[in-house]
Amino acid sequence: MxxxxxxxxxxxxxxxxxxxxxxxxxxxxxxxxxxxxxxxxxxxxxxxxxxxxxxxxxxxxxxxxxxxxxxxxxxxxxxxxxxxxxxxxxxxxxxxxxxxxxxxxxxxxxxxxxxxxxxxxxxxxxxxxxxEGRQIETGPVKVEPTQFTARRQPGLLARVDDVVSAIGANDVLLISALSPAIYSGEKQVYPRAGHIPRSKNVFFGDLIDTSSGRFADPAVVRPLLQQVGALDPAVKPIVYCGSGIAATIVALQLARLGRTDVAVYDGSMTEWVADERRPLQVS
Structure with missing residues (x-):
C-alpha cells in the first residue's frame, strides 16, 4: 500500500x-x-x-x-x-x-x-x-528492485589512521558523542576507559529527546556545538562513539546547522581500544 x-x-x-x-x-x-x-x-x-x-x-x-x-x-x-x-x-x-x-x-x-x-x-x-493515531501495516514487504549508483564521499568516513593523524592536527576536531561519565573514564564500558586524546565531548543525549526521539531545537544545539569549536570552518570535525551509531546524531545535528562535511569514525571506541598501543586520556 x-x-x-x-x-x-x-x-x-x-x-x-x-x-x-x-x-x-x-x-x-x-x-x-x-x-x-x-x-x-x-x-x-x-x-x-x-x-x-x-x-x-x-x-x-x-x-x-x-x-x-x-x-x-x-x-x-x-x-x-x-x-x-x-x-x-x-x-x-x-x-x-x-x-x-x-x-x-x-x-x-x-x-x-x-x-x-x-x-x-x-x-x-x-x-x-x-x-498520532496514524495507520500501520504488518507483515513482510516486497518491492520491485531498481538500479542505484553509489558515489562515495570519502570525507564523511574516518578510519583509524585518520583519527591517529587527527590527534596531532590543529585543523581537525575530534568529538566524542558518549556520555560525560564514559568520556572522562569515570564509567568504564570498554576494556579500557577514557577518550581519544584531544577529543571534546558533546553527549548525543543532549541533542535529542530520548523519550520521544525528537531532535533538540537548533537554538538549543548550537551553543553546545559552538563551545567545542564544531562550527569553526577552519577545522574538520570527526565524531565517534562506541560503534559509529550515536555519533551520527551529532553529525545530523551539525548538518542541520549547515555543517555537511562531518566525518564519522566508523570503528569508534570498539576499534580504538582493541589495540593497547592506541592512547587514551582520562579526565
Missing amino acids: NIWPLKNIRIIDATTRLKLATSDGRSAYESGRQAFERQHIPGAVFADLLTDFADTGAPHPITVPSSEQFARAIGALGVSNDTHVIVYDQLEGDTWPEYYPFWASRFWWHLRLEGHTKVSVLEGGLAKWKQ
Whole structure:
C-alpha cells in the first residue's frame, strides 16, 4: 500500500537493537526485521543494518561495507538515485538506556556517505506515528528492485589512521558523542576507559529527546556545538562513539546547522581500544 501523494519516495525502517556494552566492551545486536513485520508505516520497507548494509566479515559489527554492496542492497529496496528516502526507526524508548534505540540517523549518514542527499529522517519514528493515531501495516514487504549508483564521499568516513593523524592536527576536531561519565573514564564500558586524546565531548543525549526521539531545537544545539569549536570552518570535525551509531546524531545535528562535511569514525571506541598501543586520556 502507498499512502504517499508524491511519487519517487521510499520509506525505510532501519530498526536495529543494540544492547549497550558493559565493562567487557561487548554489545549484543539484533535485527529489527521481526519488529518491522509486526508493525510498520504503510509502504515502508526494511533495511537490515546488521547484514545487508554492513561488512559482515569485518572484525567489528556494523562496519561500513563496500559501495558495491551498498548499491546492491539499496537498489533491492527500490531506491534509485532519483528516490527521496524517508528513514525512521521504531524508537523503543522504554528500553533506553539498556538498548540503544536510535538508528535512523545512522542510515541517513550511510546514504549520504554513498552520495545520496535526497534523504530525510522522520522525527519520533514509529512511536510518534502511532501516538498520532496514524495507520500501520504488518507483515513482510516486497518491492520491485531498481538500479542505484553509489558515489562515495570519502570525507564523511574516518578510519583509524585518520583519527591517529587527527590527534596531532590543529585543523581537525575530534568529538566524542558518549556520555560525560564514559568520556572522562569515570564509567568504564570498554576494556579500557577514557577518550581519544584531544577529543571534546558533546553527549548525543543532549541533542535529542530520548523519550520521544525528537531532535533538540537548533537554538538549543548550537551553543553546545559552538563551545567545542564544531562550527569553526577552519577545522574538520570527526565524531565517534562506541560503534559509529550515536555519533551520527551529532553529525545530523551539525548538518542541520549547515555543517555537511562531518566525518564519522566508523570503528569508534570498539576499534580504538582493541589495540593497547592506541592512547587514551582520562579526565
